[in-house]
Structures are given as structure tokens and as C-alpha cells.
Amino acid sequence: MAGEDKRTLAQKMGITRTVIRDPSESDIQLREDRIGRYFRKYLNKFVFDEFSPEFMEKSKAGDLMKGVPIPLRKKDLKAFAGGEGLPMLVIAENMAWVMGCDPHFKHTKDYVAILSKLYNYKLYEGMLKEGRDAAERGAMDDACIHFRAALCMKPDYLHAMYSYARACRAMYLDSGNEEYVGRFKAEALDYFELTTETHPRFAQAYYYLGYAYLNMGLYIKADLTWKEFLRFSRNGKDKKEIRKRLEQLAEPVQIEQGYNDVMSGRYEEGLARLEPFLKSRFESWWPLHYYLGVAYEMTGRRGQAVASFKRVLTMNASHIETMEELAAIYRQEGDRENRRKYEQKIELIRKNTQEDQKALKKEILEEDKKLREREPENQKPEFIEEIKSEDPEEKTVGKHRIKRLDKKK
Incomplete structure (x- = not known):
């Protein structure tokens, strides 16, 4: 029919995904793993086997199992040694742990394919529950690993992303x-950002994202994010809390808008926004004086600029950008003594910063060394040579013999 509105209900309500990231940024198997280093120690608790031809032939996921190592915890070996076999769900849980510890593990895609065929969506829902149960008892590594495993199964799974x-x-x-x-x-x-981008109607992600922005001093972003929270939330108590936060943000948002004016070259507009706050409770915010100093300098009010920059240094004595502004002013004025004074301070602060960074790097390396000593890494993972028996119902797999990958079969 001509003129028919073919938009979805969400689109008619103005709810759309305004940001769609490339999988290299949104898929946990592909994106940078910032925190995986803290979980890989758990991989040392596993040994690996391969499914036997007989078992693969009987399994509905058999075509996906060829050449794929089975992760087994060392405690699982007793069940194998006794001949009673191991429930397939235990192996699924082990696969989940390996994926959650390291989504970049070379067989993660294989595990996802196998588990998806055997258990479909019920498995990643089970991973989510395991993670939430772990979080409730305070086992946060365990919780995080299960949520990461669920995201390996389904990268845009709302509840796993949020959890x-x-x-x-x-x-x-x-x-x-x-x-x-x-x-x-x-x-x-x-x-939190990915969750709001992928599931724009999910209110609670906006709640926490707003606080994250607030703690970073991104007041405009916090303001916009919390307004989205109010748009979608039905939680009266939380909405009351956020309305109060938005009232408190009104002035910081104006100040940040002034900063943005200055950074965009709209110096007079920036001054008009910022100068009124010199006689307010925000007078002690050093960034206010820094941006005023920049605006004063760029509009030819050098005396006010110098006064503003020096005010910054009474509040933040090591702010290099302010010292650079002062050094540039004194260079233009031919004041070699003051120019050199600030250049020397800049050089000293940068040297101290480099030394602090070296000390931090040394501390991190020492912590990693202690971690390796507590959780010794196997240079070559243990390997289960063969499975002796299989359950045709895919409930158990049986006996084993252990050998090292670095030994010949």
C-alpha cells in the first residue's frame, strides 16, 4: 500500500540502535581481552583429550568434534579411571570455563559450535545462572568467567552483557x-556502553553507565545517559534518585559546555558560560581556571590568562599543560627567567612520571612472577591419549590414559 509506514514499533517510538560496532569491537572472541590475564591461571587445572571416532559417530555433533580437544579437570580423572564415565554436561561446563578464561583460545569456536548443536540456547542461559549464583556467593572470578563464556556463545546476549x-x-x-x-x-x-547500544530499551545499563561517566567527570554524557534511563525505567525509587542527580548536574553540565566552547575555538561563548562560576561553589575547580586561562589568552587578555594559569597551579601543582601555557606566554614576552622556570618544572615532572611508570611496571612484573610461582604454568599441557568407552546417549564418556603432548604416541 502506498505510503504505508513499514517501521517497526521500536522505530516508531524512536528507539533505534544508533551505534552498531564492528565485531572486532563487540564480539568477545575478537575484541581485545583487557582482563584475560587474570583468568588464564585457571587453565592450568585442565588436561585435554580428543573424542574417539566411535563417540563422534554416535553424537549428533560428531561432525564438529573431529580434532577438537576435550578439556578435563584433573579431579575428573578419577571418574575416568573408575570406568563409570563422565557426564557430558561436566565436559560442557569445562568447555565453558576454558572459553571464559580465554575467549581467544584456538578451539573456542569449535566449543561454541559443539555446545550450540547439543544444547542450543539452554546452555548459555545455564552459564548465566552459574555466573549469577557465583556472584551471589562472592566468587567473582567464577562469575566473570561464566558470563564471558555465555558471551562466547552469544555476543549480544543482553543479560550476559549486563551481568x-x-x-x-x-x-x-x-x-x-x-x-x-x-x-x-x-x-x-x-x-555498559555496548549494552545500551545493542539493547537501547534496557534501562539499568543506562543507570550504571551514567555513574561511570559521572566519576570520569563527563557530565554531559552522564546527563544524556540518565535522561535515557528515565525514559525507559519503571523503577520509581531509582528514577527518584536519578532525577535528584540530574538536578545536581545542571551546573557541572554548563561548565563542561563552556569547556567544549573553548576547545572548539568559541572563546567568547566559553567565557560567557564559565565566568559566572568564578563566584560559585565551583570556584575551587582547577579545570575552570585552566579553560578560562586559555580563553583569556586567545582573546588577548594575557594578564587575566596568567592569573588564571597560576591559580590552576595552586590547586594542581603538577599540571603540565598549564605550565606549557605559561612557558609559551613568557617565551613570547621575552621573559627568559620565567620561561626557563616553567620549562625546568615540566622536565622534572616528566622525569618523575617516567620513573613512576617504571616502578609500576616493575611492580606488575613482580606480581606476575609471584602469580606464576603460586600457579605454575605447564609448558606443555597434559593430554588424554584415548577414550575407551562412550555412552550412545551422549551422557558420559569413559576411561583414559594420560600422556604428555611432548612425548611420542
């Missing part, structure tokens, strides 16, 4: 290690 982001958030809030906090904070932020 994974929440788990990463809880883990960095409970740590005092700077490197650890930085990695988990970045992962949490990215997955």
Missing part, C-alpha cells in the same frame, strides 16, 4: 591494585 559489566564493576571497586582497577574499569565501561 558481565556489573561483575567487572564490582571487581574493580573491591581492588586496590592500580593496573587491575584500570583494566576492569575500562571493561565495565565498555560493556
Whole structure:
């Protein structure tokens, strides 16, 4: 019919995916793994086998099993030794652990294909439940690994995306290690963003994402994000809380808009927005004085610029950008003494920063060494030579003999 509106209901409501990322950024099997280094130690608890031809022939996923190693925990070997076999669901759980520890593992795609054929969506829903149960008892590594495994099965699985982001958030809030906090904070932020992009009607992701932006000083983003939360949430208590937060954000949002004016070259507009806050509770915010200084300098008010930049340094004595602005001003004025003073300070701060970075790197390497000593890595993983018996109903697989991959069969 001519003129018929063919938009979906969501589109008619104005709910669309405004951002669709490339799989290299959204698929956990392909994207950078910021936090995998903290889980790979658990892979040392596994040995590997291969499905026998007989078992593959009887399995409905047999065509996918050829050449694929079976992960087995060392505790599983007793069941094999006794001949009673091992439930296939136990092997599925082991596959989930391996995928969750390292989504880039060379056989992750094989595991996903096998498990999808055997169990379909019920398995990744089970992984989600395992993860949530682990989180409730405080086993956050366990929880995170299961959420990552579910995302290997289905990268856009709403509840796994959200639960994974929440788990990463809880883990960095409970740590005092700077490197650890930085990695988990970045992962949490990215997955809250991915969740809102992929499932734009899911309110709670906006709730936590708004707080993440707020803690980063991104007030405009927090404001916009929380307005989306209010649009979709039905939680009266949370909505009341966020309305109060938005009221508190009104002035910081104006200040950030002033910063953006200055950075975009709209200096007079920036001054008009920012100068009123010099007589407000935000007078002690050093970025306010820094951006005012830039705007003053770019509009020819050099005396006010110098005063603003020096005010910054009374609040943030090591702010290099401010020192660079002052050094540039004194260079133009031919004031060699003051120019050299700030250039020397910049050089000293950069040197100290480099030394701090070296010390942090050394600390990280020492922590990694201690971790390896506590969880010694096998240079060659153990390998189960063969399976002696199979259950035609795919419920169990049986006996084994262990050998090393570095030994000839």
C-alpha cells in the first residue's frame, strides 16, 4: 500500500540502535581481552583429550568434534579411571570455563559450535545462572568467567552483557591494585556502553553507565545517559534518585559546555558560560581556571590568562599543560627567567612520571612472577591419549590414559 509506514514499533517510538560496532569491537572472541590475564591461571587445572571416532559417530555433533580437544579437570580423572564415565554436561561446563578464561583460545569456536548443536540456547542461559549464583556467593572470578563464556556463545546476549559489566564493576571497586582497577574499569565501561547500544530499551545499563561517566567527570554524557534511563525505567525509587542527580548536574553540565566552547575555538561563548562560576561553589575547580586561562589568552587578555594559569597551579601543582601555557606566554614576552622556570618544572615532572611508570611496571612484573610461582604454568599441557568407552546417549564418556603432548604416541 502506498505510503504505508513499514517501521517497526521500536522505530516508531524512536528507539533505534544508533551505534552498531564492528565485531572486532563487540564480539568477545575478537575484541581485545583487557582482563584475560587474570583468568588464564585457571587453565592450568585442565588436561585435554580428543573424542574417539566411535563417540563422534554416535553424537549428533560428531561432525564438529573431529580434532577438537576435550578439556578435563584433573579431579575428573578419577571418574575416568573408575570406568563409570563422565557426564557430558561436566565436559560442557569445562568447555565453558576454558572459553571464559580465554575467549581467544584456538578451539573456542569449535566449543561454541559443539555446545550450540547439543544444547542450543539452554546452555548459555545455564552459564548465566552459574555466573549469577557465583556472584551471589562472592566468587567473582567464577562469575566473570561464566558470563564471558555465555558471551562466547552469544555476543549480544543482553543479560550476559549486563551481568558481565556489573561483575567487572564490582571487581574493580573491591581492588586496590592500580593496573587491575584500570583494566576492569575500562571493561565495565565498555560493556555498559555496548549494552545500551545493542539493547537501547534496557534501562539499568543506562543507570550504571551514567555513574561511570559521572566519576570520569563527563557530565554531559552522564546527563544524556540518565535522561535515557528515565525514559525507559519503571523503577520509581531509582528514577527518584536519578532525577535528584540530574538536578545536581545542571551546573557541572554548563561548565563542561563552556569547556567544549573553548576547545572548539568559541572563546567568547566559553567565557560567557564559565565566568559566572568564578563566584560559585565551583570556584575551587582547577579545570575552570585552566579553560578560562586559555580563553583569556586567545582573546588577548594575557594578564587575566596568567592569573588564571597560576591559580590552576595552586590547586594542581603538577599540571603540565598549564605550565606549557605559561612557558609559551613568557617565551613570547621575552621573559627568559620565567620561561626557563616553567620549562625546568615540566622536565622534572616528566622525569618523575617516567620513573613512576617504571616502578609500576616493575611492580606488575613482580606480581606476575609471584602469580606464576603460586600457579605454575605447564609448558606443555597434559593430554588424554584415548577414550575407551562412550555412552550412545551422549551422557558420559569413559576411561583414559594420560600422556604428555611432548612425548611420542
